[in-house]
Amino acid sequence: MSIGDPTIFGNLPPPSGVQEEIARLLSEGKSNGYAHSMGVGAAREAVAASLSSPEFVVRADDVAITSGCSHAIMMAMDAVCREQGSVLVPSPGFSLYRTLCAYLNLKCTLYPLDASRNWEVNMDALEQVVTPDTRCIIVNNPSNPCGVSYSKEHLLQLLTFAEKHKLPIISDEVYAHMSFPGHEFHSMASLSTTVPILVCGGIAKRYMVPGWRVGWVVHCDRRNVFRNSGTLEALQRVSQTILGACTLMQAVVPYLLQRTPQSYHDRNMRVLMENAVAFVDGVKTAPGITAVMPSAAMYAMVKIEMEKFPKFPSEVEFAQGLLEEQQVFVLPGSCFTMPNSFRVVLCAPADVLADAAARIVKFCLQHYK
Ligand SMILES: *Cc1c(COP(=O)(O)O)cnc(C)c1O
Numbered sequence: 001m002s003i004g005d006p007t008i009f010g011n012l013p014p015p016s017g018v019q020e021e022i023a024r025l026l027s028e029g030k031s032n033g034y035a036h037s038m039g040v041g042a043a044r045e046a047v048a049a050s051l052s053s054p055e056f057v058v059r060a061d062d063v064a065i066t067s068g069c070s071h072a073i074m075m076a077m078d079a080v081c082r083e084q085g086s087v088l089v090p091s092p093g094f095s096l097y098r099t100l101c102a103y104l105n106l107k108c109t110l111y112p113l114d115a116s117r118n119w120e121v122n123m124d125a126l127e128q129v130v131t132p133d134t135r136c137i138i139v140n141n142p143s144n145p146c147g148v149s150y151s152k153e154h155l156l157q158l159l160t161f162a163e164k165h166k167l168p169i170i171s172d173e174v175y176a177h178m179s180f181p182g183h184e185f186h187s188m189a190s191l192s193t194t195v196p197i198l199v200c201g202g203i204a205k206r207y208m209v210p211g212w213r214v215g216w217v218v219h220c221d222r223r224n225v226f227r228n229s230g231t232l233e234a235l236q237r238v239s240q241t242i243l244g245a246c247t248l249m250q251a252v253v254p255y256l257l258q259r260t261p262q263s264y265h266d267r268n269m270r271v272l273m274e275n276a277v278a279f280v281d282g283v284k285t286a287p288g289i290t291a292v293m294p295s296a297a298m299y300a301m302v303k304i305e306m307e308k309f310p311k312f313p314s315e316v317e318f319a320q321g322l323l324e325e326q327q328v329f330v331l332p333g334s335c336f337t338m339p340n341s342f343r344v345v346l347c348a349p350a351d352v353l354a355d356a357a358a359r360i361v362k363f364c365l366q367h368y369k
Helices: 018-028 041-051 068-080 096-103 123-129 152-165 225-229 231-239 247-259 262-282 315-326 350-367
Strands: 063-066 086-091 107-114 134-140 169-172 197-202 215-220 289-291 299-304 341-345
Touching: 018 247, 041 063, 041 215, 041 247, 063 068, 063 231, 068 096, 068 134, 068 169, 068 197, 068 215, 068 231, 086 096, 096 107, 107 123, 123 152, 134 152, 152 169, 215 231, 225 231, 262 299, 262 350, 315 341, 315 350
Parallel strands: 086 107, 086 134, 134 169, 169 197
Antiparallel strands: 063 215, 197 215, 289 299, 299 341
């Protein structure tokens, strides 16, 4: 329950037929060479079509295929932040954003999410951390580690903020469409005609194949801000640094995006929701901790009242104790800049998660003072 890899337990397989498609592409022998550094044409077209709607058309030229969504985020940050400055990063948030800030010599400025309000951005706090040096804001929807997807209204609030401060948005949508039944998902880019947005996505989570390493960055820029400011050119330049993502795996993208039946996604989201319920219900009787029920993706955050567990100086030792005494492996909240909490991955089968929850209850009962 520590690493966000849905392949570990074998209960969330990739769409059926895709292995045969890879075998076919391989024996066809047309994917052995270099492709355009911005990606294989058919893959770019498939991604563009998947993001397009009647009101908002994405062209294949707007898409760069990358080596996973993490590479897409790196390219986006590199292209947008060509001058030194700071990047607004969600807290709690995916640790890669901080890693990339350090690598690209950018200042990482955290903005808080509100656990009591479905992990929405605290807009007042966000206003307080923006400065003339701010280069962009990273939004992660649906979110890792919070496991929520934002309402249209909240995304519009964020767009208003970006517009006001003239900030481009990097929208990490690697969990696009992975909201639980009854919950909505909106792509940031579909909601604005003015704010320049780089949408980062990939196949890792939605198709349960993180090892295949294919992602994309899409510039959604209806006012040509990126084009006129050199960001688009910078994006093309950074795409050339690795001579493009794996050509064979890029060739599989049209099959995944166009031939996967909706029932595949529906089943996965039903399973992940049932897993979330099994876990959250399972830890309800544990004293001193509170799990926040997620609405999307494959994670839940659990708050710890650390003062009730005097044996443990912080959630790091708490998580260590849980691993040593109960063999339950969770990540301490400090991995996501959220002390006094831990994150669980909800991909294990429901009975395994219920068993883990029972062990967490036992652990809390033992150490609660
Ligand atoms: C898993 C994850 C990624 C990375 O995706 P890859 O395609 O495996 O590189 C990016 N952002 C978030 C929030 C993630 O959880």
